Amino acid sequence: MNSEEKVLTTDEEIYNCLNLDNPRSFFLFAGAGSGKTRSLVEVLGRFRESNIKRLRRDGQKVSIITYTNAACDEIKRRLEFDSSFYVATIHSFSWELISPYVNDIRSWLKTSLESDITDLKNQQDKAKNKTTKTFLDRETKIESKEKRLNGLSLIKKFTYNPNGSNSNRDSLSHAEVISIAADFLHNKTLMQNILTRKYPVLLIDESQDTKKELVDALFEVQRQHSDYFTLGMFGDTMQRIYTDGKESLGDNIPTTWAKPKKEKNYRCPRRVISLINKIRSEIDDQEQIPVKENEGFVRLFIVETSNTVDKTLVEINISTKMKTIAQDEHWDISHGDVKVLTLEHHMAAKRGGFSSFFDPLYEVEKLKTGLLDGSLSVVSLFANQILPLLRAHRKNDNFSIAKVIRSYSPLLDPKVLEDSTNPVEEIKKSNLAVKDLFKLWDENNDPSLVDILKIIFENNLFLIPETILPILKRKTLKTLDTQDQAPHEEGDPIIDAWEKALASSFGQFEKYVQYISDESRFGTHQGIKGLEFPRVMVILDDEDARGFLFSYEKLLGAKEPSKADIENLNTGKDTSQNRTRRLFYVTCSRAEESLAIVAYTNEVAKVKQYALDQNWFSEEEIILI
Numbered sequence: 146m147n148s149e150e151k152v153l154t155t156d157e158e159i160y161n162c163l164n165l166d167n168p169r170s171f172f173l174f175a176g177a178g179s180g181k182t183r184s185l186v187e188v189l190g191r192f193r194e195s196n197i198k199r200l201r202r203d204g205q206k207v208s209i210i211t212y213t214n215a216a217c218d219e220i221k222r223r224l225e226f227d228s229s230f231y232v233a234t235i236h237s238f239s240w241e242l243i244s245p246y247v248n249d250i251r252s253w254l255k256t257s258l259e260s261d262i263t264d265l266k267n268q269q270d271k272a273k274n275k276t277t278k279t280f281l282d283r284e285t286k287i288e289s290k291e292k293r294l295n296g297l298s299l300i301k302k303f304t305y306n307p308n309g310s311n312s313n314r315d316s317l318s319h320a321e322v323i324s325i326a327a328d329f330l331h332n333k334t335l336m337q338n339i340l341t342r343k344y345p346v347l348l349i350d351e352s353q354d355t356k357k358e359l360v361d362a363l364f365e366v367q368r369q370h371s372d373y374f375t376l377g378m379f380g381d382t383m384q385r386i387y388t389d390g391k392e393s394l395g396d397n398i399p400t401t402w403a404k405p406k407k408e409k410n411y412r413c414p415r416r417v418i419s420l421i422n423k424i425r426s427e428i429d430d431q432e433q434i435p436v437k438e439n440e441g442f443v444r445l446f447i448v449e450t451s452n453t454v455d456k457t458l459v460e461i462n463i464s465t466k467m468k469t470i471a472q473d474e475h476w477d478i479s480h481g482d483v484k485v486l487t488l489e490h491h492m493a494a495k496r497g498g499f500s501s502f503f504d505p506l507y508e509v510e511k512l513k514t515g516l517l518d519g520s521l522s523v524v525s526l527f528a529n530q531i532l533p534l535l536r537a538h539r540k541n542d543n544f545s546i547a548k549v550i551r552s553y554s555p556l557l558d559p560k561v562l563e564d565s566t567n568p569v570e571e572i573k574k575s576n577l578a579v580k581d582l583f584k585l586w587d588e589n590n591d592p593s594l595v596d597i598l599k600i601i602f603e604n605n606l607f608l609i610p611e612t613i614l615p616i617l618k619r620k621t622l623k624t625l626d627t628q629d630q631a632p633h634e635e636g637d638p639i640i641d642a643w644e645k646a647l648a649s650s651f652g653q654f655e656k657y658v659q660y661i662s663d664e665s666r667f668g669t670h671q672g673i674k675g676l677e678f679p680r681v682m683v684i685l686d687d688e689d690a691r692g693f694l695f696s697y698e699k700l701l702g703a704k705e706p707s708k709a710d711i712e713n714l715n716t717g718k719d720t721s722q723n724r725t726r727r728l729f730y731v732t733c734s735r736a737e738e739s740l741a742i743v744a745y746t747n748e749v750a751k752v753k754q755y756a757l758d759q760n761w762f763s764e765e766e767i768i769l770i
Contacts, residue, residue: 146350150497152581154571155184155405155406156184156187156188158171158405158406158756159173159188159377160183160192160348160402162211162377162403163188163192163207163346163375163377164375165196165199165346165373166348166375167343168345168369168371168372168373169375169401169402169403170371170374170375170377170378170399170402170403171377171378171379171402171403171404171405172352172378172380172398172402172403172404172407172408173377173380173404173406173430174380174381174404174405174406175380175381175406176381176383176405176408176410176433177381177384177406177410177412177421177432177433177730177731177734177735178190178410178411178412178413178433178677178734179407179409179410179412180406180407180409181379181407182216182219182220182223182348182350184407184697185209185220185348185350185379186220186223186224187389189207189209189230190224191226192207192346192595193229197229200229200749201229203592204342204343205342205343205345206228206229206230206231206343206346207229207231207344207345207346207347207348208230208231208232208238208344208346208348208414209230209231209232209233209235209330209350209385210233210234210238210347210349210350210355211233211234211347211351212231212235212350212351212354213570214235216232216350217232217234219354219518220232220524221543224535231344232306232402235323235338235349235355235356235359236307236322236323236520237307239322239323239325239326239327239359240305240317240322240326242326242329242330242336242339242340242343243322243329243336244303244324244442245298245330246290246336247301247302247303249299249329249333250303250317250325250684251298251300252301253325253328253329254321255297255339255731256294256295256633257321258290258293259294261286261290262287262290262291262294262671265283265286265287265290266287266422268281268283269283269284269287270595271543279616279637280507282615282637283637283639285614285615285618285656285663286420286615287609289614293611296314299668300314300315301318301724302315303315303317303378303615304316304317304396304630304648305317307321307520309321311532311639313608314354315367317516319520319522320515323356323359324358326359326362326565327356327358327359327361327362327609328362328625330363330365330366331358331362331365337365337369337370338370339386339557340366341366341373341374344373344720345374346372346374346375346377347363347376347377348377348378349363349376349377349378349380350379350380351379352378352380353380353381353382353384353386353752354380354385355384355698359615359715364376364399368399371401374377374665375632376429376522378592379397380455381431382428382429382715382742382753383425383428383429383431383727383730383731384495384730384731385727387468405426406431408431408432408433408434408457409433409434409436409506410433410434410435410436410734411436412677412734412737413435413437413439413441413734413736413737414435414437414439414440414441414442414736414737414738414739415437415438415439415441415445416440416441416442417439417441417443417733417734417736418433418434419551420443420733420740420761420762421433421730421733421734422734423728423760423761424726424729425726425730425760427726428723428726428727432693439738441736441738441739441740441741442467442470442471442738442739443739443740443762443769444466444467444691444740444741444742444762445742445744445756445761445762445765445766445767445768446463446741446742446743446744446745446768446769447464447744447746447752447753447767447769447770448743448744448745448768448770449746449747449749449770450745450746450747454489454745456686456745458745459713459724459743459770460485460682461478461480462770463475463478463682463741463743464476464478464479464483464682464741465477465701466768467680467682467739467741469495470739471738471739473680473739475679475680476671476739478682479540482679482680482681483678483680483681484678484680484681484686484735485682486681486682486683486684486732486735487684487686489710490503490507490517491503491504491507492684493660494507494607495655495661497656497659497660497665498653498656498659499649499653499656499657499660500593500653500656501645501646501648501649501650501653502509502646502649502653502654502657503516503646503657505641505642505643505645505646506521506642506643506646507643509638509642511639512639512642519658519662520662521662522610522611522612523612523613523643526596526607526608526609526610527597527651527654528654528658529553530549530553530609531597531608531651532654532658533545533549534549534550534579534582534657535583535586535651537549538583546579549580550575550606553607553608554575554607555607555608556571556574556578556580556604556605556606557571557572557575559659561586574604575606577604578604578605579605579675580601581604582597582600582601582604582606584587585600586595587669591650591651591652592650593647593648593649593650594646594647594648594649594650594651594654594698595616595647595648597651598616598617598647599617602617606676612639612640613640613647614639614765615640616643616644616647618638628739639734640642655662676735677735677736677737678735678737679736679737679738679739680736680738680739680741681733681739681740681741682740682741682742682743683732683738683740683741683742683743683745683762684743684745685697685701685728685742685745686730686743686745687745687746696721696722696725696740697722697725697729698746698748698752699769700722700726700750701744701746701753701755701756702727702745702751702755702758703746703748703750703751703752703755704748706720706721706722707721711721732759749769753767753769
């Protein structure tokens, strides 16, 4: 049997796991550029040919969970939109699973809200100063949560939009949908049975970044239903980029699972593959095999940092040098033919002109993932309601303006219009509210986000997410103590972060939306998952990054590991070097033809020597600027 398994191709090994009569779960190691999606589609195509009649007879489907809407659309297209396959993002999948169970959701929310209210009231009882921002913010939170708790019994059906702000009374938040699904799968046998009977095969793409609580729940489902359920996980732990993913996922796979590998790299030239193999060699022993014949070009430009250095000019000059080195006229950073990957988000925010909005939110761990994938409710409000409204206004497109208002404004809620004695008056009220909002942009003004929200809040134009209600309530309270917080009173970091972020201009928010939508010339590890570019410039700059989670100077030997790094390493926890190494690997592995790495440092000699000692680059591949 063992000798027979060795001659199986990776695709055949995966296909054999999808045996409905003898299922086997698996974790597929799929490194960068390994053709994972192609394998997934080809295996499922073969599976469909032999199992389609049985699936339809039993009312079953194969579920494929992907990371982005774009990835969903691509897989659906390649599977020819066959209804035998349910392809969804993790949030859509979770909602589809739990949405019918209204009473169970209500019970879960009741328990969660009661617990939150009790905690908040206990904090209020201990507070000595009753007029601080913190105390008043908690009052607003308690009021909001009690209102939601008291209204639970009136909700006949919960709603959720994976791409929306979810601020309606009956809406669930993104985090709640995941938490409820994970809890139900982990603790409700009926939910496990429903999942496994409906989807005998469940495949998860980018599994290393899927939320830990949901991965653990699915592991439990597989453990209890392994006789008739296949859980297939596609991923590469070296490409884990979100902090709420499951650490060391590849090391925690049950021994009964298959562990196929895709070791060939179809994307990168040989020289880039040699580099990324070296980068990951201290993490694991996974090596990729090149398929392309071309060697490609890799260069490390080490730039001595000083107060006078013009980084934009430096990078333009480097792109000119790469034009000669790679003999490629398209190596021109100013014309968009080169993808600039800044790796760390603070760097992209500073260079992209949206740091005032981005930086305060990125400092709060609970907000990071939602900020990077655009799923925060406040982001959704601005991106999906206010931004389309403003774009329609700029084009004098009254039809689109009316469409946004009808879709989202409580002023034109069908129930409101139905109950109103004068519906025409309600419509006039909404028109005046819209005009009031648009005045903020008169004379080419660029209003702050909080000023926009104040107009919306005062006119009830859109529903305001609960998260930022305390900030808007502060504006109407005359009793607010503007003195510094008492020493024992710690502010809510989420509210404080939003207060700083909302002071930034709407123009900054627009640039942020371009960034997370991958419409700007700057990209990072999140924005370029699965993507590839002929020419890539990777920027390493601790000064611009200013983050404590990442350090390129430590990765490149210019700085010694901190005490915390050493403690984390000794206890098996993630370190800043490993986090940085993963990001470096992901960005370098995007290059299809040529790669320029630009490292800003005060320790030029140390960085050069480290790069040579690690055998990452040869002497002639290192250029000092």
